Amino acid sequence: MSEIPRDVTLFLRGYPGQRDDTNRYDNLKFYRGAGNCVPDGLKYEEWMERYENDYKELEMNHSYIQWFFPIPEQGVNPHAKPLLPHEQKAMSEDVEVLKRILRSYKMMLGFYGIKMNNDGGLRLADNADERLANLAARSHNLLRITRIIKCISLFPSLQPHAAPLVLFFVALHSDGKLPMMGMRGDSLERWWGHCFRDERESEEVQKIILARGRPGGGRWGFEKYDQWLDARGRRGMI
Secondary structure, X not given: OOOOOHHHHHHHOOOOOOOOOOOOOXXXXXXXXXXXXXXXXXXXXXXXXXXXXXXXXXXXXXXXXXXXXXXXXXXXXXXXXXXXXXXXXXXXXXXXXXXXXHHHHHHHHHHOOEXXXXXXXXXXOOOHHHHHHHHHHOOHHHHHHHHHHHHHHOOOOOHHHHHHHHHHHHHHHHOOOOOOOOOOOHXXXXXXXXXXXXXXXXXXXXXXXXXXXXXXXXXXOHXXXXXXXXXXXHOOOO
């Protein structure tokens, strides 16, 4: 396994040394519908009504991703603040906030040509060829996916969605539907395979990533993915 990047190490260690500021609620207020996504100046529902299915906006706008997937790291949008410990706790306990984060996640899945089944498994959407071509051509989306995986992994009730997403990309890679142009597998091996905190699944996923074979080789494609999901479901996990 390649060396784990510093940002992933900090994530896995729970961001040691992070300071809390109980007077700030930027991310919590946004997800409770009381604060704006800056600089867009829109509250959560306003933004979603306008842009949820606008793939051109989702591609070209680089300021929303930090608001919709907050983590304890500063992103490229200086107006978006890192997620604070007291915000994370409050958001983890707020059912409506968690529903909104899941909605945001499904929005980005759609942007990448992926749909979520009722059991939490993923499948290709009807527009997958177009959307995956966009992903392959615009590598900044790889950074977005890293942030998304980190974000959902910070919330216990959403964390089970992380591994199915990472392994969905393994299946895409193995079946030749996304050759990971320009990645050389780095995103899977160094970032995505580590960006969730369930140690059992982390070890399992990393083994699958390393054994996936060459792009298009079919060693761990969608047949294996479906088998993995079935086995996971039998363990009572989404």
